[in-house]
Amino acid sequence: MRSERAATGERDPFAGRIPISVITGFLGSGKTTLLKKLLRHPGMANAAVIVNEFGEEAIDHELLETSSERMALLDNGCLCCTVRTDLQETLRDILTKRTHGEVIQFDRVFVETTGLADPAPVVQTLASDSLLADRFRLDCVVTLVDAVNGLGQLDTLVEPLKQAAIADRLLVTKTDIASPEQVRALRARLAEINPQALLLEVVQGEVDPADLIDVGLTSRQEPGEKIKRWIGPLAAPTAAAAGFDEPLRHSQGITSFCLWFDRPLNWSSFETCMNVLTSLRGPDLLRVKGLLDVEGEPGPVVVQGVQHIFHPPARLQAWSDADKRSRLVFITRGIERDLVANLFRAVGALASTGAGE
Template sequence: MNAAAKIPVSVITGFLGSGKTTLLGKLLRHPGMNRVAVIINELGEQSIDHDLVQTSSEQMMVLDNGCLCCRVRGDLQETLVDLWMKRRNGETIDFNRVVIETTGLADPAPVIHTMITDTSVCNTYTLDAIITLVDAVNGNEQLDTLEEPVKQAAVADRLVITKTDLADPAEVEVLETRLRELNPHAAIIRCVMGDLDPSFLVDVGVRHREASEKAIENWLGSESFVPVQGAGSASAIPGGRLAASAPARRLPKGQHTAGVDSFCLYYDTPFSWKTFSVAMEVLTSLRGPDLLRVKGLLDIEGEPGPVVVQGVQHLFHPPVTLDAWPSADHRSRLVFITRNIPRAMIENLVGAILATAASAPAVPAKADATQAS
C-alpha cells in the first residue's frame, strides 16, 4: 500500500524534563491537530496538561479539542492495532494522525522498530517523523554523560531545542552546533514553552509516490552534507560509483559527541536490488546496533523511479518505489548516522560488495531478491 494511504505517526522523544509534555499540550490546542490520536507512555513524567483532558480515569479519552488520548501500559503494537480497529469500527473519532510520546528514559529504537517492521502496524500506519526535544539548559551535559539523549538526537528527523529562554545563549549555540554535527539531516528549531508551528513537525516523511524534490530532500536531509571528493573517491570504488561527503561544520576537538558520526554517500550508477540488499545485510549483521539511522534514495536497476529505504539498527522498513525521480539528479544517496563506525568502513564494505557484484554473473531483479532486514 502506498505510504500516503496510511496513517502517519509522529514519535516525540527527548530526555526527562526536555519539555515533551509542554510541547504536546500546545500542539494539541492547535486547530489543525484536532484529529490526532495521542499515545502517551505511562512511564513518562506528569500527565498531559489537565486543562485539555476531560477525564483522567480512563486509559483512552477524548480531549477538549477532539483528540484521542490513550496511555500505554503494555504493548505499543497492540495499542496501535486496537486503535485502528476502533476507528474502522466507528467507535472512535476518525483520527488521521497518531502522536506517540515516549518516556524520557526510552531508547527510541524499539518504538521505531515496531513502526517499521510489525506487519499489523505497517499495514495501517507509516512512520512520519521522529521529533527529539533537547533541553537547552541541560542538553550539553546530557550529551556528554548519557547515552540515551545522544541516541534520541541521532535518530531524529526534527530536533527541537527547548527552554532557550532559560539558557546562556553561548551554551545554546554550542548545543545547536553539536546537534548539527551529530545529526546533520535533521532540521533544528528553537522553542520556548512549546510554542511551535505544527507544520515543522508533520508530513516530514516521504508519503507520496509522486513526492517532490523538496519533500524528499527534507526527509533525507542530504542537502545538509557538503559533497567532497576525497579518500574513497571514484578511483577507489569499482565502477567509479562513489562521491563521498563530509559534515558541513566541525566542532573544536573535544566537543564531538562520543563516537557518533553522520555522512552521506552518493553512487553514480544504479544498484541491483540484490547488491544493495546484500550490502545492508552484511552491514546490519556486523554492526547493526551501531547503525543508528540509515535513510536512502536509491537508483535501482529496472525501477521506474527512486526507491526509498530507511532503517534503524538491524531493521529496515519495506522499500517504497516512487513514481518518478523528482529531479535530474538520479544518483543514489545514502545517509548514515552511526556510532563508532568509521565512514571508511561502510564505504569499503559497500565498495567490496559492488566489486564482487560487478564481476559476478547477472543478478536477479528486485522481485527475486531478499529484502535487507
C-alpha cells in the same frame, strides 16, 4: 479498457497510512508542554496522542471525558491514551476501536516516549508489526533537548545522545531561560551529532505544526523539494560535489556520512551489503536513508531503516532532477564510512569508476 496496473503501476506505497510522530527527549525536556500546545492547533483536532501515563503535570489537565485510566478524550476532541503494556498493543487497540467507530477517526498519532526511552524500538515496532505497518507510517522522530541541561546530559548519558542522533527534528527547548552561549553551544553540538535533522528553537512548546507534520514521504509523486528535505542535507548537491573528500562528521562516537554511487545499483548486491551490515553492526546503524538508482527501475527507490529493521523499499514515480546517482545516508555509532564503502566495493555494487575511487 485500462487497468489499474497499466494506469498507475501499483498502489502508492506511501499513501493510505496514518502518520505517526514519535516525540522523544530526556526527562524535563518539555515533551508534555509541546504536546499540549501542539494539540491546540486547529489542524490537530483529529489527532490521537499516546502518552505513558496521565501524570501530575501531564496532559490530563485538559481531559474532558475519561472512560478508564487508559483512554480519554481531550476537550478539543483529541484522543489520548496511555501505554499500559506495550505500544504495539495500544496501537492495535486504538486502530480496532477506530474501525468499529468507538473512538474518533483520528488522522495522525503522536507517541510520547518516556524520557529514558530509546526511541529506536518504537520506530522498529512500526516497521516490524505487519498489521501496524499496513495502517501506519512513521512520519518523523522529534527529539527535544533542554537548552539549560542538554549539553551536560549529552556529555554524560547514553539515552539523550541516541535520541538526538535518531531525530528528524531537533527542538531546543527552554531557550528563554538559557544563556545565549548555552544555546549556541548546544546547537553546535547537536548539529555535529545529527547534521541531518532540522534544528528549531522552541519556547513554552510554541511550535508551528507545519514543521512537525508530513516530514516523511506521503506520496510516490512527492515534489523534488520534499524529497530533498527528506533525504537531508548530507545528501545535498554541495555535499555531492565534495564527494568522499568531505570530512567525516564525528561527535561522541556518532558518525554520519553519505555514500554516492555513480552507476545504477544491482538490487541483490545492495540487499547483500545491507544484510551483512545489519547482521554485524545492526545496533550501531542508528538511521539509514537512501534514494537509490536501481537497475531496471525508472524512478528512485526509497530505503529507510533504524538499526536492523528496514521498511519495505518503495518506488517513487520519477527523479526530480538530472542527478540520478544513488545516495545513501548513514548515522551510525562508530561505523566508519570506509568500512561501509569497502563492503559495497567488495560485493561489487560499487563499480571501479564508482564514487570514492
